[in-house]
Amino acid sequence: MSRVLIRGALVRFPHLSIDRVADVLFEPGRVLGLDPGPAQARGAEIIDGRGRWLIPGLVDLATRLREPGATHKGDIRSEATAALLNGITHVVLPPDTRPVVDSTAVVELILRRAREGRGATVHVIGALTCGLGEDSLAELGALRAAGCIAVGNIGRAIGNSNLLRRALQYAASLDLPVHLQALDPWIGAGGVAHEGRVAALQGLAGIPETTETLALTRDLMLVEETGVRAHFARLSCARSVAILADAKARGLKVTADVAMPNVYLNEHDVLPFRSAAHLMPPLRTVADRDALQAGLSSGVIDALCSDHQPHDADAKLKPFPSAEPGASGVDSFLGLGLKLVGERLLSVESWLERCALAPRRILGLPAPQLEPGAVPDFALLDAAADRTLDASTMVSRGKNTPFYGWRLPGRVDLATVADRLWVRES
Amino acid sequence: MSLQLAPDGRLKHLLTIDGLPRKLIEDLLDATDSLRSVALRGNKKLPLLRGRTIINLFFEASTRTRTTFELAAERLSADVVNLDVASSSTSKGESLLDTLATLEAMHCDMFVVRHPDSGAAHFIAEHVAPGVAVLNAGDGRHAHPTQALLDAYTIRRHKQRFEDLTIAVVGDVLHSRVARSELRAFGILGAGELRVIGPRTLLPPSIEELGVRVYTDMDAGVADADVIIMLRLQRERMRGVFLPSESEYFRRYGLTAERLALAKPDCIVMHPGPMNRGIEIASEVADGPQSVILEQVSNGLAVRMAVMSHILGAQVPQMEASA
Structure with missing residues (x-):
């Protein structure tokens, strides 16, 4: 496919103040222009964009690709492709692969595999500490040189505050952004569900909110002290939103995200022992969920992510506490986002801000442009179409989702990033 | 739809007391x-x-x-x-x-x-x-639904109406499937007052929402009780982050004859077994006239x-x- 003309789509690029019907001419790797003249568009393959939206490609701040280490659950090719087919043009791989991303060899392996694929652009977060452990700093400079977009501790607690402080100082001296997941290593260790009414009733080991709030408070102090650029990943409770709001009000330049399931679901959704709803961080109370929603709409929470964690069927075919935590997320990221718009929790603009534009700023990626010569980075979708989320409609290898069977709006018909282009066969 | 109840109201399985009519x-x-x-x-x-x-x-x-x-x-x-x-x-x-x-x-x-x-x-x-x-x-x-049923049955043999009873469950409620099932069962049977007694480290934080009264003081908790159910304290909980020591636990929460005297005179004492004598219950109480512990087994x-x-x-x- 050489040149493509998307005709008559509603182009919604709020950062460019564009929200009108237009034609977009591009070729893989290059935008050729908005509303091209007939001569310029001659010979291009025409895609009917009428009734559809052309939006900036979505960006997912947490996408487990399962490679290296767990390729029976998914791999870079399968999951990055699944992302692109769902309108996500950039994915961010957290460092908790096996082995963890604490050496340049692992970074290079991941980026090479990603380039061989045809999916979303893959970005890698390096490990802040060796093995994501408690002993020593990872070679942060080398990780960045190898291509890591940031470093972080995602998924693992760092109990050693001195080590964390040194790591943040070191990252700050490299001006390397840090993605932190606030986790206390001791409180709630071994827990499988929010420590609340449901866990009390069901006899599930609890994870109190202090697991998160205690670490968040400490981490914010260290971020303030070291001046490192920090992003807080996967907030799960109302108290965290309040703590973050205070920090921002103090003028601290930090950002935060929340995982999609925590915006929709609450502790009751684990009943009766639904292993698909065994998530980390856990689904908390209705009030927590409401506060996360409010934080999203006010902007205290900057971004939404899918927190994609595909699993093989056996990983979830176990009693609740033994089932592996996490949900496959890329197949529902767009639909659940549009549903927030449908439910008037977010406007179209703020949905795009949380799912496409803010994540790019957090990562230091440029916002997609449409002028001639720009790198294509957008998706064409039918927001009115809907589908049932199930094994037949999911592209990810992981079919584990608490939203299984939900009717979700939105169907992606085309997605492109750089020289990669996917078009739905009609 | 209930996993354990058939449309005709019979049990297909017995998984939990929760939701049983x-x-x-x-x-x-x-x-x-x-x-x-x-x-x-x-x-x-x-x-x-x-x-x-x-x-x-x-x-x-x-x-x-x-x-x-x-x-x-x-x-x-x-x-x-x-x-x-x-x-x-x-x-x-x-x-x-x-x-x-x-x-x-x-x-x-x-x-x-x-x-x-x-x-x-x-x-x-x-x-x-x-x-x-x-x-x-x-x-x-x-x-542990059959344990809850047998305890309800044992109580019914000794007492008449659940509505008139104050039932106290003592000890490690946090880790206890027995306690969860019992509190459910006694609630469904209309028990007058349900109490749980123990240190906060051994009680689930939201336990009050189950309709029980929480006591961290044993003497206050057993006062005027009709039934006292002692829970087994697992050895691994006795030292470390849940409790300082066995002896401190017994001093604060062990059921002794003196404490039992604070309950109603005809209060019965139960234990799902196996018992830790001298840790959660004194032998003189376990073997005493108010104990129905062996009857629970049969x-x-x-x-x-x-x-x-x-x-x-x-x-x-x-x-x-x-x-």
Whole structure:
């Protein structure tokens, strides 16, 4: 496919103040222009964009690709492709692969595999500490040189505050952004569900909110002290939103995200022992969920992510506490986002801000442009179409989702990033 | 839709007390009454489950509970197979579902399951072949429904109306499947007042929402109680982050004769066993006139016979309840 003309789509690029019907001419790797003249568009393959939206490609701040280490659950090719087919043009791989991303060899392996694929652009977060452990700093400079977009501790607690402080100082001296997941290593260790009414009733080991709030408070102090650029990943409770709001009000330049399931679901959704709803961080109370929603709409929470964690069927075919935590997320990221718009929790603009534009700023990626010569980075979708989320409609290898069977709006018909282009066969 | 209740209101499985209608619990207690004489006679079997096969599937070590389930099945003339899975296939890496499939190939009628994971009985009930019943003999911290029924039955034999009773459950409620099931059962049966007593480290944070009153002071908690149920304190909880020491626990929460004297004069003392004498209960109380602990064990046999008969659709004959 050489040149493509998307005709008559509603182009919604709020950062460019564009929200009108237009034609977009591009070729893989290059935008050729908005509303091209007939001569310029001659010979291009025409895609009917009428009734559809052309939006900036979505960006997912947490996408487990399962490679290296767990390729029976998914791999870079399968999951990055699944992302692109769902309108996500950039994915961010957290460092908790096996082995963890604490050496340049692992970074290079991941980026090479990603380039061989045809999916979303893959970005890698390096490990802040060796093995994501408690002993020593990872070679942060080398990780960045190898291509890591940031470093972080995602998924693992760092109990050693001195080590964390040194790591943040070191990252700050490299001006390397840090993605932190606030986790206390001791409180709630071994827990499988929010420590609340449901866990009390069901006899599930609890994870109190202090697991998160205690670490968040400490981490914010260290971020303030070291001046490192920090992003807080996967907030799960109302108290965290309040703590973050205070920090921002103090003028601290930090950002935060929340995982999609925590915006929709609450502790009751684990009943009766639904292993698909065994998530980390856990689904908390209705009030927590409401506060996360409010934080999203006010902007205290900057971004939404899918927190994609595909699993093989056996990983979830176990009693609740033994089932592996996490949900496959890329197949529902767009639909659940549009549903927030449908439910008037977010406007179209703020949905795009949380799912496409803010994540790019957090990562230091440029916002997609449409002028001639720009790198294509957008998706064409039918927001009115809907589908049932199930094994037949999911592209990810992981079919584990608490939203299984939900009717979700939105169907992606085309997605492109750089020289990669996917078009739905009609 | 309930996993354990059939459309006609009978139990397909018994996984939890949660959601059981009061009438069903009372029917089970009535059937227990009828079967109690058989259970106590011991030398006469009932043919109610002749030709049925029951597999005791224990993923967690247990002697007492497994023995009473085994005996209950035998008294009903069922064929019983005991499998200590803790020491066999799962330790070789076989998955729970593979173990189940293998056992189903033996055409059994019921699994009696104990498992260290909360929710394991639900999981197994969701995945067994149609027509195979699951009886939860304890799953993690979640539920132990037959223990709750036998305790309700024991209380009913000694007391009249649940509505008039103050029942205190003492000790490690956080880790106790027995406590969770009992509090549910007594609630459904209309108990007047439910209390839990223990240090905050051993009580789930939201326990008040279950309609119970929380006491961290033992003397206040047992005052004027009609029933005191002592929970077993697991050894690994006694030292470390939950409790400072065994002796401090006994001083603050052990049931002594002096403390028992604060309860109603006819208060009964229960314990699901096995007991830690001198840690949660003084021997003079455990062996004293107000203790019904040994009676609980024999009632456990009759309750399990009643539940097995009910689930497998056998009609329990009305029999003279023994004294």
